[in-house]
Amino acid sequence: MARAKRNRQQKTQKVHDRRSKDLPRNAEVAAVEVDDPLGLEPGEKIVTLRSLRNDPLGKLHSHRQIDEAQFQGGRAFQDDWEKAERGPQAVDPTREYVDGGRGREPITERQRKAVLRLNRAERELGADGSALVHEVLILGMSMEQIGLRRALRGQRWIDYFSRRFRECLDRLALIYGFATEKR
DSSP states (O other): OOOOOOOHHHSSSOOOOOOOOOOOOOOOEEEEEEEEOOOSSSTTEEEEEETTTHHHHHHHHTTTSSSHHHHHHHHHHHHHHHOOOOOOOOOOTTOOOSSSOOOOOOOOOOOOOOOHHHHHHHHHHHHHHHHHHIIIIIIIOOHHHHHOOOOOOHHHHHHHHHHHHHHHHHHHHTTTSSSSSOO
């Protein structure tokens, strides 16, 4: 019996190529460099794809319309909002059934600190700024949708909301410690 010949190209190929080759037809993605979770050396980086479809902050960052400090400040605000939010919870089938409503779970220290940071951000941004940040970062609205919601149409209003949102991101970067005050 003859032996199968080995192909030399198989030895030279990368073993762990973790990039996606096939994307959905209407995908909006951007390449991002992140820490390699499977890396052997600390600080190794890999290139991954980040979805931008429902992420206005990620879209602004990938198009270089906001800087890294503004991006990190917006992400910190979103993280605090998720920690502080106490929405509907799933029913736990392992718990014993009792007639009537169940007692509220206590507020954790992490939630309390997130609420305090959100209150400080709301004070510093003001009523209009905090509403604008909430509409973009939490509700995922575009500047055009914000203008339509407030019955303000036109490119000048879209430009105004964009400029005001970047000012709010600057303030969030200062609040969360990703930037320092200019002198």
